[in-house]
Amino acid sequence: MTARAQKCNRYYAVSMNPAPRLHVVTGKGGTGKTTLAAALALSFAQAGAETLLLEVEGRAGLAPLFGRGDLPYQEVEIAKNLWGMSVDPREALLEYIEMYYKAGAAGRALAKFGVIDFATTIAPGLRDVLLTGKAYEATRRRPGNKSGSTFEGPWVYDAVVMDAPPTGRIGKFLDINAQLASLAKVGPIRKQAESISELMHSGMTTVHMVTLPEEMPIQESLEAITELRGLGIQVGHVFVNQMQEEKEFGTFSDPIDSTVATALRTEVDRYRKRVTRQQEQLKLLKDFDVIEIAHMGEEISFEILEFIATGLREA
């Protein structure tokens, strides 16, 4: 067998039976998408996997969870086995230009004329190619070869977790090729988009949804799942965040002040109704791989994050 055929065969084996390694986390705003992305990445890292956590929307939501002011546009170690980075489309485009054209001057000229801003804010799909491009490169990176074009050796990262745009935009974001089709018809960006698209549609990529046990976020998740499946993109877990614990309440008849007793019964009643509603909403997700996350009742800190991550490992 020639070396080349060997490479192809190995590639074939990888593409036929790949474990998901790129984990895209999405959810409606306010559901805890960033927290879950961080907890998932931390759970992989705790299990010993070299993990990269990517932020693509510049919200600086991840950094405080790891006790940092911000995340730079380069991979930095934020916990044991865990690396983090904030992907900035402007930086990515400049890096791209330098990498492919060894033309730092061109990049500076482009910046001067506002073309970097232009390209990264308006050109349809270009911004998303740049943002997902980093995830693509990191997911396929091999030691000693940054572009990931050889098939030798293990992966640099066992898992890449992306805190992705919200459910409303996720389909468009991942279906890079369709977006770019009307624009860049040829050229390296187009080629890159095709490669990214292939990865996104392969078994190596899985999209996890984050939702709350409430009507609107669940509805939005279901719509996003339908959209993603329609695009041929694999959907992984549905994380239902802020689940209220099911508690047993009996009727009490202790001799206490009647106003207090009535008010306490109202509180119990309200809680019960809330849990009932939550269960009704969960039924809508019965066909999916649901992981429930308990309501934490306090602000998310690194300790809380570790707690959720440990729970995820056991789930």
Add this chain to the structure above:
Amino acid sequence: MIRELLNDPETRVILCCGSGGVGKTTTAAAIALKAAEQGRKTVVLTIDPARRLAQALGLNELSFEPHAVKDVSNLYAMQLDMKRTFDEIVLAHADAKRARTILENPFYKSLSSSFAGTQEYMAMEKLGQLLASNEWDLIVVDTPPSRSALDFLDAPARLGSFLDGRLIKFLTTPAKAGGWALTRILNSGIQLFASTVSKILGGEFLADISAFVAALDSVFGGFRKRADETYKLLKAPGSAFIVVAIPERDPIREAEFFIERLISEGMPLAGVIVNRVSPTLAPLTIAASKELSKSASPELAAALELHMENLRVKSNEDRLIKAIKCPALLRIEDAGADISDLAGLRSINLSGNSL
């Protein structure tokens, strides 16, 4: 706060703003309903209503013009379609041929449907149109679910500065035309730019962009002027901003940023509405609850446990809410379920206590 606003016949525009998922649309609809029931001809402009609320307002995918809400006189509702609003502006400002060039350009398609800020810009445009029509006693606007509440104020400027920017000037100014002192350095920069863009994205990219920008340029003069005028209207007496939040850290932080910003821009801030506040709890402190549980039955002890947890949540909420600095504040209790009909909107107590 709301009562005073609605009792003042000068109030013509109410804008509800805040981060996503805090109940802006519901709040806007409830305010509009109340105004209509007081006899004012009111229109509520929504951006992306939840399905069942949209149904309650009689909205469907095609409701891009104000239409009467069933069973409520004086109340009208409409949805914003940003692409359509953008198309209308282009059609109004360009001749037929030029308009076609713009509408068919791939960059336009992207700008009109996905550029961050277009939605905000178009909401302003629509508001301007509604005001100009002089048909309404009151217009209630539900601002777009921006990533950050501040986008609403910044987007028009951002879109404007982009379309006025150096790149656009360069692309629309023929190289030989005067005005541009093309030094050698600048010139080589341009060539480098053109060749790099062509290499990375293909030659057509540059042709498309030039065509688009040239065509849009003629439209944009009028476009920007309109946006400036609408922006001024927001500052004028008769406009009022209501910041909507829920008692959680991030939405409250967003609300605080927004309040500061409105004040520094001289925008008329009417107050803050905090939705989903914990309801009134049993009159029993944590200490008293602990004391009582010592001799309580297991059932009562469980209820007290829940009560103490509720007290902790509520005191956290109170702490967050008290930190908000604003002229007026209205707390709306958690209804326990999504509001999705007119009866639900009516049940929202908008005349509750301020502060």
